[in-house]
Amino acid sequence: MDIDEAGLQRKLKLNELEEIRNEAYDSAMIYKDNAKTFHDRMIKKKDFVVGQKVLLFHSRLKLFPGKLRSRWLGPFVITHIFPSGAIRIKGIKIDKEFTVNGHRLKPYYENFVEPNVEETSLIEPKASEFLEIV
Incomplete structure (x- = not known):
C-alpha cells in the first residue's frame, strides 16, 4: 500500500x-x-389583574417536601404588573410587598360555593311507591 x-x-x-x-x-x-x-x-397563558388574589409557589419546599404539606403560600394581592411578566404582590396577613415571576403564581378562589343541586336517588322505587307517585 x-x-x-x-x-x-x-x-x-x-x-x-x-x-x-x-x-x-x-x-x-x-x-x-x-x-x-x-x-x-x-x-397556558395566565392573565392577572391588579387587585386579584393569588397563591405563590413555594419553590424551597422541593428539598424537604412534606407528604401533605401544601406547596402554595398565600393568599397575596397583586399590586403591580410589569410588562416583562414580573408581578409585585403584597401579603394579606403580612404588610410586606415583593416582586416575583408570574409563572410562580396561580389564581386564588375563595369561598367556592356550588349552586343548589337537585339530588336524585339512583335506587328504583318499588311498585307500591310507584303507584303512589302516579
Whole structure:
C-alpha cells in the first residue's frame, strides 16, 4: 500500500466523519426546536389583574417536601404588573410587598360555593311507591 494513497484515504475518512458530525448537529438542532415549540404550546397563558388574589409557589419546599404539606403560600394581592411578566404582590396577613415571576403564581378562589343541586336517588322505587307517585 502506498503512503500517499493511505494519506488520501485518511483525509477522505476524516471529511466523511466531519460530514456525519455536521448532520448530527443539524438534526439535534431540529429536535431541540421541535421540543421547544411543543413545550411552548403546552404552556397556558395566565392573565392577572391588579387587585386579584393569588397563591405563590413555594419553590424551597422541593428539598424537604412534606407528604401533605401544601406547596402554595398565600393568599397575596397583586399590586403591580410589569410588562416583562414580573408581578409585585403584597401579603394579606403580612404588610410586606415583593416582586416575583408570574409563572410562580396561580389564581386564588375563595369561598367556592356550588349552586343548589337537585339530588336524585339512583335506587328504583318499588311498585307500591310507584303507584303512589302516579
